[in-house]
Amino acid sequence: MTNPAVILEETAARHRDRTAVVAGTQALTYGTLDLRSSQFSSLLAERGVHPGERVALSCTNGPFFPIAYYGILKAGAVVVPLNVLLKGGEVAYHLQDSGAVALVAAVGDDSLPLHLTAREAFEAVGGCRELVLMDAAEQNPSGFLSELDDQDGSRRAAERDDNDTAVILYTSGTTGRPKGAELTHANLRGNAEVSAPLFGADENRPDTHLCVLPLYHSFGQTVVMNSAVRFGGTIVTLPRFEPAAALNAFVEHGITAFAGVPTMYWGLLRALEGRPDHPGDGPPAPSLRLALAGGSAMPVELAKEFHARFGLHVREGYGLSETSPVASFAPPDTLPRPGSIGLPIPGVRMALIADDWTELDGPDAIGEIAISGPNVMKGYHGRPEATAAVIRDGWFRSGDLARRDEDGYYYIVDRAKDMIIRGGFNVYPREIEEALMTHPAISLAAVVGVPDPRHGEEVKAYVILHPGASFAPEDLVAWCRERMAAYKYPRLVEVREEFPTTSTGKILKRELR
Known part of the structure; x- marks a missing residue:
């Protein structure tokens, strides 16, 4: 059976007493997680939710998220995860x-009142029939967990076909209203399975993951x-990324994998x-074996600094919501190539294409990444024209x-929409950012194009300095002028x-422009 909820059932059958999720002082075993998700699927069925x-689903990191996520899948329904920072109108x-018939939300607090936002959105949308609020037992002993007990x-996972939609992931909407990428049961299960060849995941030597990604x-x-669930690992969750808390968790929980x-x-x-408790001559995370990066291009200087301090190479990969998400990764048992996103993962093909979809080749070719394989989404929910614009003959164009x-290794040059055209010349912000990161005073850099009456666009650099560092902006402009072509350096x-x-x-970057 393809339904991704089966991976939880299979792991729970083999490792019922192994810890699955840790959140603060709470810990759930695989047996409990499987039980609670089954109870949740029964609750949804009782409330009239059909396959x-x-x-x-609106929920922060913690035990309630996987309980609800796998419970929805077990019911044969489609999960629509929501960014927890959305306001009421955005949730609506x-x-x-998505045509959601039910909204499941964790009960939040004054800083993040998810339950209030959910109720506002629920009452504004007539087609959404059910509102399920998940509160912790200590907040309300007769509430959500007690309801699950009944x-x-x-209940086992519903039978679903490979091509049935399992999850709808909404894009960030940087170029318009957010679109929902429909990922199938086969998409999700296949992308979880590649953790074995890519990352050395092994249920007999389970990893302990620090989960700070939402x-x-x-x-x-x-x-x-x-x-983690496929290979019986433990997920240590933090509600949000806080560097000091993450460093403490590395040591306290013996974290072996971080993404x-x-x-x-x-x-x-x-x-x-x-x-002072983490001197420069000792690794801050002694048990860490795997450091994975994605989401955006990893600056080479940052990767070098991490290796110097943690004694571990960062392995960079690439993907999008539309590709489930992993499409490429640095191959295992090889030294990462600085700036590379690696090779296509098993079963996936990648190519470089021009605007007209023709394939580009050659050592100097720069083109748009196109991806084909079992990880490519079914399409954008309810948007056939938007789907046709990005998928042709099974190939997805990434932007x-x-x-x-x-050797076939890919290197991100930039987002197509972030490319700056200055006086008719193409300027790739990432190239400038990489150069800026070599300046001894600069800790982090972001480069954007801003309107210019003479050149169309001008190159602007935003920088964060190392503590105690300082310089005059005109000095950095002069430094760049010595190292970059005249059309590239930031004025x-x-x-x-x-x-x-x-x-x-x-x-x-859109807020920096």
């Missing part, structure tokens, strides 16, 4: 666009949660700068520009204390 119907849009815990996002959902976006690695390194070396420089980021930690 194939959509169920939206997702409910309407449900059938023997589970509503494809990266955390597949690479951390589904992968994060580049700004998380940057945050870990900055947090080490003032910690990311890359080059390929003689504008602005120093920032921090950059705007998404909830997953990616730099929001």
Whole structure:
């Protein structure tokens, strides 16, 4: 059976007493997680949710997320994970666009009142029939967990076809209203299975994962949660990424696997700068065997610094919500190639294409990444024209520009939409950012194009400095002029204390423009 909920049932049958999820002082075994998710599927069935119907899920990292996620799948329904930072009107849009018949939300607090947001959205959308609020036992002893106790815990995962939709993941909507990528049962289970050849996942030597990536996002959902559950690992969750808390968790829980976006690695390194308990001659995470990066391009200098401090190479990969998400990764048992996103994962093909879909080749070719394989989404929910624009003959065009070396390794050049055209010349921000990161005073850099009446666009650099460092912006412009072609170097420089980021930690360049 393809239903991804079966991976939980299979693991629970073999390792019932093994710890599955840790959140603060709470810990769930695989037996309990399987039981609770079965009870949750029974609750949904009791409330009239049928196989194939959509169920939206608004929940922070912690035990309730996998209970609800696998419970929805066990019911044969489709999970629609929601960004927990969405406001009421935005949640209502997702409910309407997905056609969700039920909304499941954790009870939040004053800083993140998920239950209030959920109720506002639920009452605004007539087609959403059921609202399920999940509260902790200590908050309400007669609440959600007690309601689960009354449900059938023997319910098994519903039979679903390979091509049936399992999850609808909404894109960030940077170029318009968010679109829902329909991922099938085969998409999700296949992407979890590749953790064995890619990462050495082995249920006889289970990993302990630190989960700081939000589970509503494809990266955390597949690479951390589904992968860990498939191979019997333990998921240690933090409600949000806080560098100091993450460093403590590495040691306290014996973390062996960590997946994060580049700004998380940057945050870990900055947090080490003032910690006498982590001297420079010893690794801050002695049990860590696997450091994975994705979500955006990893700066080469940042990867070098992480290796120097943690004694471990960061293995970079690439993918999108539309590809379940993993499409390529640095091969195991080889030294990572600086700046490379690796090779296509088993069963997946990648190519470089021009605007007209023709394939590009040659050592100097820069083209848009196209992906074909069992990880490619079914399409955008309810948007056949948008689907046709990005999928042709089984190939998905990513919107990311890359080059390929003689061994087939791919290197991201930039997002196509981030490319700057200055005076008719193409300028790739990532190239400039990599150069800026070699400056001894610069800790992090982001480069964007801003309107210019003479050149169309001008290159502007935003930088964060190392503690105690300083320079005049004009000095950095002069430094860049000596090292970059005249059409490339930034004429504008602005120093920032921090950059705007998404909830997953990616730099929001649209807010810097």
